[in-house]
Amino acid sequence: MKLKLGIILFVLFISIGCNSKPPLNEQEKAAIHIVKPNEFKEKSVNQIIIDIRTPQEFNQGHIEGAININYFDRSFIEEIGKYDRSKPIFLYCRSGNRTSSAAAKVAKLGFNEVYDLQGGIMNWSKENLQITK
16 A cells, blocks of 8 residues: 555656746746737837747738747747847737747746737737738
8 A cells, every 4th residue: 555655656746747847937927028919019019029829820810010930830949049038029829828838938038028918819809900911
């Protein structure tokens, strides 16, 4: 019985340790700003806007001036890393789910200002903001 419990605890400990991501430090947390569509639109003028959706989603419609870097591509971090970390970067996806984890990765890269569009492009559309095809 003790051996079974020991094995179960060992497996649980290993699985938790392998799957957990290091938490964001205070500076990384402070770098991420979740903003509503109108604020995103206002602040992103002449800034870097990254659409992290798939190319198929991007081609269905995107925010004007956005660059498509697919979050699921192996080169995602490498591509994002090519931008100036001292300048703001604006991220969005379809509904906001992918962006929350992408924003954390981008902040870990050392970007000082990471803007996450709350609710993604779906929320942008609800606010009747322009989408480009």
